[in-house]
Amino acid sequence: xxxxAIVGAGQTRFGDFPDRGVKELFAEAxxxxxxxxxxxxxxxxxxxxxxxxxxxxxxFQLGQLAPLLTSYVGLPDIPSxxxxxxxxxxxxxxxxxxxxxxxxxxxxxxxxxxxxxxxASANRARYxxxxxxxTEYERLAGLTFAGIYATMARRYMEEYALxxxxxxxxxxxNHAHGAQNPKAQFQRQVDVDTVLRGxxxxxxxxxxxxxxxxxxxxxxxxxxxxxxxxxTDRPVYVMGWGAASDHLAIHDxxxxxxLRATVSACRQAYQQxxxxxxxxxxxxxxxxFTIAEIMAYSDLGLCEEGRNAALLESGATRLGGSIPVNVSxxxxxxxxxxxxxxxxxxxxxxxQLRGQAELPSRQVKDAxxxxxxxxxxxxxxxxxxxxxxx
Amino acid sequence: xxxxAIVGAGQTRFGDFPDRGVKELFAEAxxxxxxxxxxxxxxxxxxxxxxxxxxxxxxFQLGQLAPLLTSYVGLPDIPSxxxxxxxxxxxxxxxxxxxxxxxxxxxxxxxxxxxxxxxASANRARYxxxxxxxTEYERLAGLTFAGIYATMARRYMEEYALxxxxxxxxxxxNHAHGAQNPKAQFQRQVDVDTVLRGxxxxxxxxxxxxxxxxxxxxxxxxxxxxxxxxxTDRPVYVMGWGAASDHLAIHDxxxxxxLRATVSACRQAYQQxxxxxxxxxxxxxxxxFTIAEIMAYSDLGLCEEGRNAALLESGATRLGGSIPVNVSxxxxxxxxxxxxxxxxxxxxxxxQLRGQAELPSRQVKDAxxxxxxxxxxxxxxxxxxxxxxx
Numbered sequence: 001x002x003x004x005a006i007v008g009a010g011q012t013r014f015g016d017f018p019d020r021g022v023k024e025l026f027a028e029a030x031x032x033x034x035x036x037x038x039x040x041x042x043x044x045x046x047x048x049x050x051x052x053x054x055x056x057x058x059x060f061q062l063g064q065l066a067p068l069l070t071s072y073v074g075l076p077d078i079p080s081x082x083x084x085x086x087x088x089x090x091x092x093x094x095x096x097x098x099x100x101x102x103x104x105x106x107x108x109x110x111x112x113x114x115x116x117x118x119x120a121s122a123n124r125a126r127y128x129x130x131x132x133x134x135t136e137y138e139r140l141a142g143l144t145f146a147g148i149y150a151t152m153a154r155r156y157m158e159e160y161a162l163x164x165x166x167x168x169x170x171x172x173x174n175h176a177h178g179a180q181n182p183k184a185q186f187q188r189q190v191d192v193d194t195v196l197r198g199x200x201x202x203x204x205x206x207x208x209x210x211x212x213x214x215x216x217x218x219x220x221x222x223x224x225x226x227x228x229x230x231x232t233d234r235p236v237y238v239m240g241w242g243a244a245s246d247h248l249a250i251h252d253x254x255x256x257x258x259l260r261a262t263v264s265a266c267r268q269a270y271q272q273x274x275x276x277x278x279x280x281x282x283x284x285x286x287x288x289f290t291i292a293e294i295m296a297y298s299d300l301g302l303c304e305e306g307r308n309a310a311l312l313e314s315g316a317t318r319l320g321g322s323i324p325v326n327v328s329x330x331x332x333x334x335x336x337x338x339x340x341x342x343x344x345x346x347x348x349x350x351x352q353l354r355g356q357a358e359l360p361s362r363q364v365k366d367a368x369x370x371x372x373x374x375x376x377x378x379x380x381x382x383x384x385x386x387x388x389x390x
Numbered sequence: 391x392x393x394x395a396i397v398g399a400g401q402t403r404f405g406d407f408p409d410r411g412v413k414e415l416f417a418e419a420x421x422x423x424x425x426x427x428x429x430x431x432x433x434x435x436x437x438x439x440x441x442x443x444x445x446x447x448x449x450f451q452l453g454q455l456a457p458l459l460t461s462y463v464g465l466p467d468i469p470s471x472x473x474x475x476x477x478x479x480x481x482x483x484x485x486x487x488x489x490x491x492x493x494x495x496x497x498x499x500x501x502x503x504x505x506x507x508x509x510a511s512a513n514r515a516r517y518x519x520x521x522x523x524x525t526e527y528e529r530l531a532g533l534t535f536a537g538i539y540a541t542m543a544r545r546y547m548e549e550y551a552l553x554x555x556x557x558x559x560x561x562x563x564n565h566a567h568g569a570q571n572p573k574a575q576f577q578r579q580v581d582v583d584t585v586l587r588g589x590x591x592x593x594x595x596x597x598x599x600x601x602x603x604x605x606x607x608x609x610x611x612x613x614x615x616x617x618x619x620x621x622t623d624r625p626v627y628v629m630g631w632g633a634a635s636d637h638l639a640i641h642d643x644x645x646x647x648x649l650r651a652t653v654s655a656c657r658q659a660y661q662q663x664x665x666x667x668x669x670x671x672x673x674x675x676x677x678x679f680t681i682a683e684i685m686a687y688s689d690l691g692l693c694e695e696g697r698n699a700a701l702l703e704s705g706a707t708r709l710g711g712s713i714p715v716n717v718s719x720x721x722x723x724x725x726x727x728x729x730x731x732x733x734x735x736x737x738x739x740x741x742q743l744r745g746q747a748e749l750p751s752r753q754v755k756d757a758x759x760x761x762x763x764x765x766x767x768x769x770x771x772x773x774x775x776x777x778x779x780x
Contacts, residue, residue: 001494048633054453056474063444063476063522064770067635071642077654079633079771081482084446084472086453092471096486103492104391132453243438243469245457252461264467380454381470 001102001272005228005235005390006220008037009350011343014216014335015185016118022053022060022217023072026114029217029340030073033110037221038232043073046221047106049080050097052089052113052339054132056082060116069114086132087288089113090218090342091374091383095241097222107224113340114217132377134249146210146289148250148378150202153291156257157204162294164204166309168195170290171208171332173318178329180319180362183344185214185335209290214335218343220350228390235390236353239275239369241383242268248380259379262299266384269371270301273386277301280323281367282352284345286375286382287330296373297325300384324364327352342374342383353389391492391662395618395625395780396610398427399740401733404606404725405575406508412443412450413462415607416504419730420463423500423609428622433463436611437496439470440487442479442503442729444522446472450506459504476522477678479503480608480732481764481773485631487612497614503730504607522767524639536600536679538640538768540592543681546647547594552684554594556699558585560680561598561722563708568719570752573734575604575725599680604725608733610740618780625780626743629665629759631773632658638770649769652689656774659761660691663776667691670713671757672742674735676765676772677720686763687715690774714754717742732764732773743779 010032012025020028034043049070056065066080083093090113097111133139133148156162172192178184190208198206221231228235244264250256270276277300285300287293294312298305302323311317317325328334328348331341349370350356357363367389374383400422402415410418424433439460446455456470473483480503487501523529523538546552562582568574580598588596611621618625634654640646660666667690675690677683684702688695692713701707707715718724718738721731739760740746747753757779764773 061525063474064638064766066475067766067770068524068638070635071637076637076642077634077650079482079485079655079773080475080635081486081633081771082474084453084474085456085470092469095469096471096489099486099493099495100489102494103489105489105492134458135451243471244467245460245470247461247466248454248458252466260467265469376454376457380457383469 003225003237004098004101005223005225005237006346006350007223007228007231007235008033008221009347010036011183011218011347012216013183014214014337017215018119022114022116023069025116025215025217026069026112027073029219033219033221041231043075045108046075046078046110047108048078048100049110049112050083050093051080052083052093052342053115054084054086054089054338055115055117085381086376087338088342088374088376088381088383089339092243094342094346094385095243095383098238098241101222101224107227109222110219111222111343112219113343115337115339116215117213117337118215137249137251144202145378146202146205149289149291150205151250152256153204156291156295159257160306162309165192166294166312167204167209167290168192169312170287170293171195174287174326174330174332177319177327178333180359181329181334182358184329184333185212186333205289211288211331211336214337216335216337216340218340218347220343220346234354236350237388237390239386239388240269240272241385242266243383245381246379248377250378258295258299259375259382261379261382262296262373262375265382266300269384269386275369275386279369280371281369282324282327282364283371283373284328284348285325285330285373287326287332288336293325300371300373319362327362327364345372345374349387353387393615393627394488394491395613395615395627396736396740397613397618397621397625398423398611399737400426401573401608401737402606403573404604404727407605408509412504412506413459415605416459416502417463419607419609423611431621433465435498436465436468436500437498438468438490439500439502440473440483441470442473442483442732443505444474444476444479444728445505445507475771476766477728478732478764478766478771478773479729482633484732484736484775485633485773488628488631491612491614497617499612500609501612501733502609503733505727505729506605507603507727508605527639534592535768536592536595539679539681540595541640542646543594546681546685549647550696552699555582556684556702557594557599557680558582559702560677560683561585564677564716564720564722567709567717568723570749571719571724572748574719574723575602576723595679601678601721601726604727606725606727606730608730608737610733610736624744626740627778627780629776629778630659630662631775632656633773635771636769638767640768648685648689649765649772651769651772652686652763652765655772656690659774659776665759665776669759670761671759672714672717672754673761673763674718674738675715675720675763677716677722678726683715690761690763709752717752717754735762735764739777743777
């Protein structure tokens with residue numbers, strides 16, 4: 001495939017914004033994206049848009065959200081498409097944009113994600129979080145998303161040397177990272193005791209093991225290699241990507257201590273990129289629950305299976321470690337606005353690979369190669385992208 | 391862009407299927423697609439799926455419908471993505487699949503569409519049909535989809551020599567076509583008097599001017615030119631395509647007697663294809679309301695603007711005419727299962743360009759070049775594809 005690059009990125013803070021709708025959130029991320037282009041750009045150069053969103057099904061705009069959003073920011077003519085794969089909607093929007101540019105059809109397209117969850121009622125928010133499992137066999141039986149991941153966690157603890165405290169360490173690490181990220185929903189540290197004493201959600205997962213409901217939007221500009229350097233001297237190149245699926249219902253899967261879709265997507269991405277996990281300087285990983293990050297370590301090849309808890313304990317995945325994971329705070333502390341999450345990961349990597357983290361203390365030193373990992377639901381779909389600085 | 395081709399197609403009958411869910415409908419279309427491949431094929435050769443669906447937002451499976459469907463038919467691993475642009479979801483799924491193949495990433499992908507509308511309550515069905523306009527300015531003000539197209543029709547009658555009877559002629563023509571199509575929802579003829587005497591929906595549109603609510607699914611296999619002939623000696627090639635958007639709310643548009651998104655998508659498609667409207671042997675056109683087909687005649691270049699009623703009266707757009715439009719019956723008689731519609735158009739064209747219409751009487755003689763035109767909502771998005779027989 002022809003090489004493509006990211007030449008601009010923008011993201012709202014992720015959080016709770018009762019005074020702003022989905023249009024306003026998208027517009028803020030879009031304007032920041034335009035402003036991020038080093039040599040400036042004419043918005044008329046944007047030829048198409050791919051926008052990830054899940055909850056548009058909820059009635060605020062069921063159909064054609066994508067052209068509604070692009071027309072709101074002054075791009076009423078370009079083809080604009082909504083892409084939906086639950087929590088991986090953003091990641092799938094990004095790879096659809098990459099394909100469109102690689103096909104030769106377009107030289108510059110927008111990949112975006114947006115979600116408005118906080119002004120949904122508690123019932124409605126629970127509904128969103130349940131609907132990406134298998135409705136017939138999981139949701140209608142009362143199995144929540146926290147319940148699904150708790151089942152995985154219990155099985156994982158049974159099979160491997162994983163203790164409840166290890167789960168807590170993921171939350172502690174990612175909140176420590178989020179505390180330094182001005183774009184994060186939760187900018188405060190938490191200690192192991194607090195996590196362990198938090199209200200139980202689905203044993204062994206407590207409230208601090210679960211990501212939150214979040215409002216937010218994020219955009220990146222995807223360009224052909226041919227034009228990328230007309231926008232910036234520092235494009236971030238897509239070295240490789242992979243995407244894959246799995247059975248939605250966990251009872252259909254051969255195993256539940258590994259996400260097969262992640263393993264497959266990751267293999268494809270490394271193969272196309274010609275690199276391996278040892279080459280990564282950082283990774284943004286789908287930690288919707290603390291157990292998800294732990295499982296991802298081996299699924300992404302950062303460690304051998306079963307060595308996940310040891311990798312975490314070693315500090316390697318902390319800022320300053322050999323392979324920092326979720327320096328943004330991750331879904332856990334940065335927040336998880338479903339469709340925006342996968343694009344937000346690409347934004348974080350764009351900034352990190354260009355040395356642009358807001359605080360020196362949260363900049364990964366000399367970062368050159370990075371990976372993003374975005375999961376739909378409980379692993380029904382996954383997207384992995386590998387990037388390098390320009 | 392590298393050339394791509396369609397090598398297989400399948401579609402359920404469009405209609406009212408209370409005993410079958412979205413999975414069963416998709417599976418039927420998929421199995422027919424596999425069976426349609428002249429030299430046979432191994433389903434394991436399918437590398438990705440792009441599935442158009444609008445109403446998945448309604449709760450039967452809000453998130454990750456696409457991998458749920460592909461895993462149901464025995465493809466649990468491939469990346470599978472839902473694409474949504476209201477009634478143009480199918481058309482956008484098709485062009486996303488075309489881009490993915492043209493990018494060089496895949497050699498064979500599935501483009502599909504599916505919708506289940508008939509078992510929604512009447513309120514819910516009205517809801518679906520209202521939600522693809524601008525929610526804040528149209529739906530919440532009580533403007534229905536029929537109301538929007540009725541507004542266009544009134545304006546059109548004011549500006550041009552269009553009479554109520556012309557609208558009726560579209561219904562009569564498309565029902566005559568649908569009467570010969572075993573895949574159509576309505577397989578019966580209707581006469582002008584019946585149309586004119588039908589209950590009013592939104593003046594001047596009566597019930598016979600409106601498409602119906604429909605269940606259905608459709609699939610096509612999109613292949614690279616490199617592998618197409620390993621599946622069949624008669625691939626149907628994609629000569630060109632275009633996609634574009636417009637403001638959703640009609641009050642934001644400069645005109646409402648033409649769909650700007652259609653005009654732009656069509657211009658792109660002809661330009662890439664290197665052909666013009668005079669080269670077409672048939673067209674499948676988005677006739678969600680009778681006025682929509684009339685407006686499409688000039689938007690697609692089949693006649694000059696203002697000559698639309700004359701083109702219709704001349705019989706040119708009937709089977710046997712110089713440019714038959716909607717020989718399938720169109721949305722009007724074949725039915726309009728939202729996300730499946732754009733893919734169903736590609737199926738019809740696949741069969742017509744291969745001389746495979748079920749009845750000789752509904753086969754367009756020596757058809758070689760054809761066009762499909764799929765609109766989202768009231769023109770907020772549009773996709774046009776031009777095809778040639780192999």
